[in-house]
Amino acid sequence: MAIESQYYLLLSAAIFCIGVYGILTRQNALLFLMSVELMLNAANINLVAFSFYHGNLTGQVFSLFTMALAAAEVAVGIGIVLVLYRNFEDIDVTKAATMRW
Amino acid sequence: MAGAFDFVPAIAALPLLAFVIALFAGQYMPKRGAEAGIAATAGSLILSIWTALTVAGMTGSETFYNENLYTWVAGVADSAVTLRLGVLVDPLTALMLVIVSLIALLVHVFSLGYMNDEGETGLPRYYAGLGLFTASMLAFVFSNNILMAFMFFELVGLCSYLLIGFWFREDGPPSAAKKAFLVTRFGDYFFLIGVVGIFATFGTGLFAPVEAASGTMESFPHMAEMAIEESETFFGYGAQTWMTILGLLVLGGVVGKSAQFPLHTWLPDAMEGPTPVSALIHAATMVAAGVYLVARMYGFYALSPQALAVIALIGGFTALFAATMGVVKQELKQVLAYSTISQYGYMMLALGAGGYVAAVFHLTTHAIFKALLFLGAGSVIIAMHHNENMWDMGGLKDKMPVTYWTFLSGSLALAGIVPFAGFWSKDEVLFEALIHGVGTEGTLGAMFLLAYAMGLLAVFFTGFYTFRMVYLTFHGNARTDVARDPEPVRWNVKAPLAVLGIGAATVGLVNMAPVEKLTGLHIDFLHQWLDGPEEGGWPDALSTDLHHYEELLHNVPHVDPAYPIGGEQTTLIVSAALSLGLALGGVLLARSLYGVDEPVEHTDKLGGAKALLTHNYYQDESQVWLAQGVTVPLARAADKFDQGVVDGVVNGVSSVSLFTGSRFRRIQSGVVSNYAALMTLSLVLLLVAFVVLGGVA
Numbered sequence: 001m002a003i004e005s006q007y008y009l010l011l012s013a014a015i016f017c018i019g020v021y022g023i024l025t026r027q028n029a030l031l032f033l034m035s036v037e038l039m040l041n042a043a044n045i046n047l048v049a050f051s052f053y054h055g056n057l058t059g060q061v062f063s064l065f066t067m068a069l070a071a072a073e074v075a076v077g078i079g080i081v082l083v084l085y086r087n088f089e090d091i092d093v094t095k096a097a098t099m100r101w
Numbered sequence: 102m103a104g105a106f107d108f109v110p111a112i113a114a115l116p117l118l119a120f121v122i123a124l125f126a127g128q129y130m131p132k133r134g135a136e137a138g139i140a141a142t143a144g145s146l147i148l149s150i151w152t153a154l155t156v157a158g159m160t161g162s163e164t165f166y167n168e169n170l171y172t173w174v175a176g177v178a179d180s181a182v183t184l185r186l187g188v189l190v191d192p193l194t195a196l197m198l199v200i201v202s203l204i205a206l207l208v209h210v211f212s213l214g215y216m217n218d219e220g221e222t223g224l225p226r227y228y229a230g231l232g233l234f235t236a237s238m239l240a241f242v243f244s245n246n247i248l249m250a251f252m253f254f255e256l257v258g259l260c261s262y263l264l265i266g267f268w269f270r271e272d273g274p275p276s277a278a279k280k281a282f283l284v285t286r287f288g289d290y291f292f293l294i295g296v297v298g299i300f301a302t303f304g305t306g307l308f309a310p311v312e313a314a315s316g317t318m319e320s321f322p323h324m325a326e327m328a329i330e331e332s333e334t335f336f337g338y339g340a341q342t343w344m345t346i347l348g349l350l351v352l353g354g355v356v357g358k359s360a361q362f363p364l365h366t367w368l369p370d371a372m373e374g375p376t377p378v379s380a381l382i383h384a385a386t387m388v389a390a391g392v393y394l395v396a397r398m399y400g401f402y403a404l405s406p407q408a409l410a411v412i413a414l415i416g417g418f419t420a421l422f423a424a425t426m427g428v429v430k431q432e433l434k435q436v437l438a439y440s441t442i443s444q445y446g447y448m449m450l451a452l453g454a455g456g457y458v459a460a461v462f463h464l465t466t467h468a469i470f471k472a473l474l475f476l477g478a479g480s481v482i483i484a485m486h487h488n489e490n491m492w493d494m495g496g497l498k499d500k501m502p503v504t505y506w507t508f509l510s511g512s513l514a515l516a517g518i519v520p521f522a523g524f525w526s527k528d529e530v531l532f533e534a535l536i537h538g539v540g541t542e543g544t545l546g547a548m549f550l551l552a553y554a555m556g557l558l559a560v561f562f563t564g565f566y567t568f569r570m571v572y573l574t575f576h577g578n579a580r581t582d583v584a585r586d587p588e589p590v591r592w593n594v595k596a597p598l599a600v601l602g603i604g605a606a607t608v609g610l611v612n613m614a615p616v617e618k619l620t621g622l623h624i625d626f627l628h629q630w631l632d633g634p635e636e637g638g639w640p641d642a643l644s645t646d647l648h649h650y651e652e653l654l655h656n657v658p659h660v661d662p663a664y665p666i667g668g669e670q671t672t673l674i675v676s677a678a679l680s681l682g683l684a685l686g687g688v689l690l691a692r693s694l695y696g697v698d699e700p701v702e703h704t705d706k707l708g709g710a711k712a713l714l715t716h717n718y719y720q721d722e723s724q725v726w727l728a729q730g731v732t733v734p735l736a737r738a739a740d741k742f743d744q745g746v747v748d749g750v751v752n753g754v755s756s757v758s759l760f761t762g763s764r765f766r767r768i769q770s771g772v773v774s775n776y777a778a779l780m781t782l783s784l785v786l787l788l789v790a791f792v793v794l795g796g797v798a
């Protein structure tokens with residue numbers, strides 16, 4: 001028997017909140033990236049769940065796009081982390097605070 | 102076949118080319134650019150004479166020319182104004198072209214003696230200035246619309262600035278140049294408004310109608326005439342009033358350039374420039390430009406009795422006013438400067454009083470004899486090692502005979518002694534003013550008579566100061582060592598003097614109207630030249646002929662001649678005798694006071710008037726007071742308003758945003774986590790708001 005849709009949504013919400021919590025509390029840039037990934041995947045779970053609920057494939061196709069996009073985003077993100085490390089000898093996001101007024 | 106008219110633009114283009122050559126290649130030439138100027142002005146003179154002969158009908162049936170040659174701003178909509186450059190050649194243009202190019206040529210030749218032989222530096226700049234000056238004046242003369250005329254009018258002003266300030270390392274010339282530029286600019290400001298007004302009213306600035314492929318383009322004087330006939334209204338004014346307003350605005354430029362009261366103060370100071378430049382400015386360009394402009398658009402001024410009255414009064418008053426100041430001057434060129442102002446006053450008087458031919462005639466003769474007098478003065482100044490004070494001269498008559506005799510010829514012409522040029526023209530000016538003053542009814546006639554009286558009185562002063570100058574400079578005993586042994590002058594000084602000296606004695610013969618009226622011989626050639634053929638020809642096509650102007654004067658302001666003393670002939674004889682007698686009286690008074698071996702100053706006899714006259718009626722002082730006592734406080738108040746109120750509002754608004762910005766920027770901590778927290782919080786707040794308010798829709 002199939003699992004009810006609301007459980008998927010609960011799971012997705014939980015993962016999203018973990019991601020948000022990570023972004024708000026962590027200082028390590030890599031953990032930042034990971035938290036962002038968690039949030040993205042929470043959205044993916046939502047898409048697949050609704051796709052299943054409606055009985056068509058649109059949501060699943062869309063989540064594939066999201067994954068491809070996430071891959072590209074990670075590449076950019078890691079690039080930024082690298083530059084961050086080169087400039088500050090550290091990957092603490094709170095230290096890169098010079099570009100302000 | 103290419104006729105003379107196809108080459109008319111070249112008359113101005115040649116000196117322009119000389120300007121470029123002198124400017125860039127002048128320093129490599131043996132005479133520092135004078136060659137280019139002389140060749141170009143000689144070319145212009147030949148082309149001008151050819152043009153004049155063509156206008157006279159000696160080379161074919163084409164005797165006039167009026168074409169638009171270049172469109173530089175094409176109006177797109179139907180009602181839009183199209184701005185063009187074009188050439189208008191009628192007898193007035195042809196006459197003026199010949200005068201200007203002749204004087205310019207002689208001035209260039211004279212400059213060889215005055216500038217090159219004296220070892221001046223910066224000569225390429227000098228000859229470039231002369232070239233541009235000549236080019237702009239010539240182009241001004243053949244302009245066929247008022248906007249083009251205005252452009253070249255301004256260029257003439259610019260060139261005068263450059264040339265008056267030629268010796269820029271000294272103190273006087275740069276300040277005189279600035280004064281000349283600013284004072285004439287002040288008048289030109291009104292001229293510019295007038296030009297805009299004319300374009301706004303008529304949509305065209307043409308002086309005379311142009312036959313184009315698309316039909317005839319009407320001229321603005323003609324349209325003004327039609328508007329007055331049909332009693333149209335413009336901007337809430339009746340046609341007559343509006344034409345007067347436009348005419349007076351344009352007159353502002355004329356008063357500035359032609360050095361009429363109250364904008365004449367720049368001209369005596371302009372004597373700081375090199376003497377050949379003074380000759381060019383006074384005789385043929387710049388100062389002549391103003392009077393020429395009135396003559397050019399006479400069909401417009403003839404429509405407005407008020408404008409005519411103003412012109413006549415300004416002219417008559419300036420003639421007398423300037424002549425009285427000339428009486429006490431000690432420097433040769435200063436006397437000549439005031440005589441120029443005075444003589445241009447006569448021309449304005451003639452134009453105002455309906456004596457169109459008289460004005461053009463006096464413009465012609467004055468160009469010759471004033472150029473002569475200035476070049477003669479230049480010759481004396483060379484001889485005196487650039488000392489211009491007449492009290493240091495004396496006895497130069499025997500040392501420099503060519504200069505003396507030619508100068509005498511010019512002086513007799515200036516004083517108006519028969520049969521020299523100035524007599525014929527000045528007499529005609531006064532005669533026209535008299536008969537039109539008597540014949541015109543109401544205030545206009547009274548104004549003419551008042552102007553006539555002032556002009557007549559000025560004749561006496563003219564005779565006096567002219568011969569005071571001659572006696573002090575050339576007669577008596579030499580009063581300084583330099584005057585005892587003056588520096589000799591060469592052919593390049595004497596030749597222009599000789600040409601002009603003969604001209605000053607004879608050019609009056611072109612229009613001996615008194616003789617014509619007394620004897621019935623048809624020898625008033627200038628009159629016929631400006632009147633044109635009775636049927637067809639240029640008068641029909643251009644309506645710039647004397648006959649048309651006389652009709653206008655009769656129909657609109659009702660200016661008519663009348664002969665107060667007996668018939669025409671008696672009036673003529675009495676008028677001529679009166680002006681000749683006054684002139685001779687002035688000459689004889691000068692002779693009795695200064696025609697002695699050891700002349701002394703007699704100015705103390707004038708009493709209180711002496712200070713008034715030597716200070717030029719405190720004109721400069723009062724104008725400086727106007728600038729410092731009125732304009733500066735006014736400008737300061739305007740500045741205060743601008744800085745306080747206008748800028749205050751703007752600054753107040755911007756300080757509010759500056760303040761809020763400075764507070765808000767504090768949330769930009771630069772820490773990514775803070776931004777993330779802010780975003781999350783905002784999103785949560787947004788969601789809460791949606792929930793509370795019940796969704797988007």
